[in-house]
Amino acid sequence: MVPRRGQGHHHFMSHRNFIWICLLPLVVVTAAFFLLPMAQLLAVGAGGSRGVSAYLAIITEPRYRATLINTVVLAAATTIATLVIATIAGLFLQRHRFPGRAVLIAMLTFPLAFPGVVVGFLIILLAGRQGLIGAITAAVTGEKVVFAYSIFGLFLGYLYFSIPRVILTVMAAVQKLDIGLEEAARSLGASPWAVQRDVVLPALGPAFVASGAIAFATAMGAFGTAFTLATNIDVLPMLIYTEFTLAANFAISAALSIGLGVIAWAILALARSMSGGAVAAAG
Amino acid sequence: MSGIAGHGAAVHIENCGKTFPDGTQALAPASLDIVSGETLVLLGPSGCGKTTMLRIIAGLETPDAGGRVLFDRTDMTAVPIEQRHVGMVFQSYALFPNMTVAENIGYGLKIRGVDKAARAARVAEMVALTNIGGLENRRIDQLSGGQRQRVALARAVAVRPRVLLLDEPLTALDASLRDRLRSELNSLLRSLGITAIYVTHDQAEAMELGDRIVVMRKGAIAQIGTPREIYFAPQNRFVAEFVGAANIVEGPVSGGRLTLPGGWLALNDAADNAAAVAMIRPETIGIVAEADAFLRGMVESVAFIGDRQRLVVTGAANKPLTVDAPNTINVRAGERVGLSVTPQAVRVLPKED
Numbered sequence: 001m002v003p004r005r006g007q008g009h010h011h012f013m014s015h016r017n018f019i020w021i022c023l024l025p026l027v028v029v030t031a032a033f034f035l036l037p038m039a040q041l042l043a044v045g046a047g048g049s050r051g052v053s054a055y056l057a058i059i060t061e062p063r064y065r066a067t068l069i070n071t072v073v074l075a076a077a078t079t080i081a082t083l084v085i086a087t088i089a090g091l092f093l094q095r096h097r098f099p100g101r102a103v104l105i106a107m108l109t110f111p112l113a114f115p116g117v118v119v120g121f122l123i124i125l126l127a128g129r130q131g132l133i134g135a136i137t138a139a140v141t142g143e144k145v146v147f148a149y150s151i152f153g154l155f156l157g158y159l160y161f162s163i164p165r166v167i168l169t170v171m172a173a174v175q176k177l178d179i180g181l182e183e184a185a186r187s188l189g190a191s192p193w194a195v196q197r198d199v200v201l202p203a204l205g206p207a208f209v210a211s212g213a214i215a216f217a218t219a220m221g222a223f224g225t226a227f228t229l230a231t232n233i234d235v236l237p238m239l240i241y242t243e244f245t246l247a248a249n250f251a252i253s254a255a256l257s258i259g260l261g262v263i264a265w266a267i268l269a270l271a272r273s274m275s276g277g278a279v280a281a282a283g
Numbered sequence: 284m285s286g287i288a289g290h291g292a293a294v295h296i297e298n299c300g301k302t303f304p305d306g307t308q309a310l311a312p313a314s315l316d317i318v319s320g321e322t323l324v325l326l327g328p329s330g331c332g333k334t335t336m337l338r339i340i341a342g343l344e345t346p347d348a349g350g351r352v353l354f355d356r357t358d359m360t361a362v363p364i365e366q367r368h369v370g371m372v373f374q375s376y377a378l379f380p381n382m383t384v385a386e387n388i389g390y391g392l393k394i395r396g397v398d399k400a401a402r403a404a405r406v407a408e409m410v411a412l413t414n415i416g417g418l419e420n421r422r423i424d425q426l427s428g429g430q431r432q433r434v435a436l437a438r439a440v441a442v443r444p445r446v447l448l449l450d451e452p453l454t455a456l457d458a459s460l461r462d463r464l465r466s467e468l469n470s471l472l473r474s475l476g477i478t479a480i481y482v483t484h485d486q487a488e489a490m491e492l493g494d495r496i497v498v499m500r501k502g503a504i505a506q507i508g509t510p511r512e513i514y515f516a517p518q519n520r521f522v523a524e525f526v527g528a529a530n531i532v533e534g535p536v537s538g539g540r541l542t543l544p545g546g547w548l549a550l551n552d553a554a555d556n557a558a559a560v561a562m563i564r565p566e567t568i569g570i571v572a573e574a575d576a577f578l579r580g581m582v583e584s585v586a587f588i589g590d591r592q593r594l595v596v597t598g599a600a601n602k603p604l605t606v607d608a609p610n611t612i613n614v615r616a617g618e619r620v621g622l623s624v625t626p627q628a629v630r631v632l633p634k635e636d
Contacts, residue, residue: 180377183343186364187371188391188442198390202381 041254048251057252058259064239071236075219078155082162082215083208090170109164116224123157123229124148151233157225162215173207213268220264236260291478292354292445293319294340299350301335309335311503312350322472322479324493326486332502333482334450340480341448342367354445370439374451376431378423384434385419391442409437429460440475447479453488465491486526498522520632523562530563532600541629545599546578551626560632566607567628570614576621580604584616596622
């Protein structure tokens with residue numbers, strides 16, 4: 001018995017060592033490319049002329065605060081609009097079969113591959129000074145409508161690249177939905193509206209939170225589109241960029257970066273806990 | 284009628300067929316009458332059209348042109364399911380995961396605008412009826428399969444439906460639980476006096492629950508009858524073999540005798556026929572001494588099951604015969620035996636494909 005136990009012990013140790021050796025590359029990569037720069041970012045943020053209070057500047061400094069509010073409002077509006085559009089489209093696309101459906105889904109999800117710069121470029125082509133909408137409105141009303149460089153242009157751009165991500169998640173969730181749930185609700189007397197309100201939307205709740213979180217985080221941090229369009233809009237990623245490259249204000253840009261991350265994370269956590277409560281209270 | 288039950292409607296189905304857009308015919312035009320308060324079972328293998336029939340009655344499918352569904356002589360064909368006032372129990376139970384047990388049971392009442400106090404009273408009544416006291420505030424994912432089945436039934440009955448429609452409600456449960464719930468369901472349906480239409484592929488379920496059984500095959504009705512009629516007097520080979528165990532024997536009939544390789548069987552007024560097909564249930568065949576019988580064979584195997592023993596007898600008919608013998612008689616494999624079968628036990632079937 002004793003030697004056998006010793007042997008087992010030996011096997012156990014070598015097995016554990018083996019796992020540690022396998023994990024080593026992951027530990028190294030995480031440390032080198034994630035933890036160290038993050039620690040450095042934290043240190044740089046606190047190392048400027050303001051010291052640790054640089055971290056509060058995002059709230060206390062009026063210009064930064066206004067930019068933060070802009071960014072959060074824009075990201076929230078994008079998320080809500082995306083969820084509404086993608087849910088209606090996703091439900092329809094998953095439940096109906098018609099000629100051209102595959103092409104339509106492909107087109108809707110095509111922007112997944114576009115970088116923000118291309119999305120910004122598309123918005124300029126649509127609503128810029130030489131854009132389609134400008135040309136049409138100029139011909140019809142005599143007045144050229146240009147909104148590519150406004151907050152609405154940015155909103156449209158964010159919408160464009162958020163919809164594909166959300167629509168795919170919603171379609172997958174709709175596919176998994178037991179059609180029997182809707183049939184049961186209808187047999188109990190629920191109108192089509194009541195079925196959506198009481199059964200379908202609550203069942204899709206987790207998908208909304210998951211895909212909404214991604215849409216929100218992406219919109220908070222989107223840079224390419226903002227950079228391409230931004231003539232008169234301030235959003236946080238742009239602010240960080242200008243503080244960093246133009247003003248060479250390393251400490252503030254580091255502190256703003258940390259602030260952006262923390263606020264996006266906090267809002268997502270809040271949304272998640274609230275939706276948990278909402279799902280429980282929906283009955 | 285008891286206060287718990289709703290009004291059980293008489294259901295009349297007239298020429299209801301269903302052809303899907305791709306051209307496959309799930310159901311050939313069929314007509315059925317379901318008496319108020321009756322439990323009618325639609326029985327058949329998968330793909331026989333039984334679920335399609337149920338969904339047409341529910342209003343989840345529209346019948347092909349010419350088909351009509353009537354509840355108490357009112358044409359419901361164009362009425363959507365939400366206005367048909369039916370109760371449905373699904374194989375997957377389809378309980379709402381975002382609601383508690385009590386909210387699930389009360390949902391149909393809430394949608395119909397029943398006030399909170401009346402709703403709570405009715406939910407309590409349903410909870411007591413289906414023996415799920417103490418589970419009211421549970422979430423659905425905290426329930427066992429059997430509990431879910433009870434909640435689904437309580438939810439469907441709570442609205443006092445005109446017709447209760449059950450689509451394989453016990454299929455997802457394990458065997459012992461299924462047997463227990465089957466007899467509970469049976470007494471519940473009897474006490475409610477509700478009109479119920481029950482879909483299943485399980486013949487034991489159909490026998491126990493059905494006032495009448497509709498055996499279906501390949502989108503058509505094979506036979507309609509009481510469980511006894513279906514069992515003792517099947518009208519065709521499919522029904523004979525699908526419901527219960529059946530020996531199918533083939534041979535020529537002349538002078539009221541069916542001649543088989545091991546002798547002959549007396550028949551009740553059967554016309555002469557060069558190639559007749561007949562059915563004999565295993566429990567109707569008696570084991571007697573070889574000298575006393577007109578039909579003889581050899582026992583190939585004996586399986587002692589407890590309440591009876593199942594013998595396989597070769598040489599009597601063109602195929603081995605299954606015989607359910609009493610557990611008291613002493614037979615061994617290899618022994619030659621006589622078989623006694625009364626004329627009433629032999630059912631001549633129409634010749635078919």
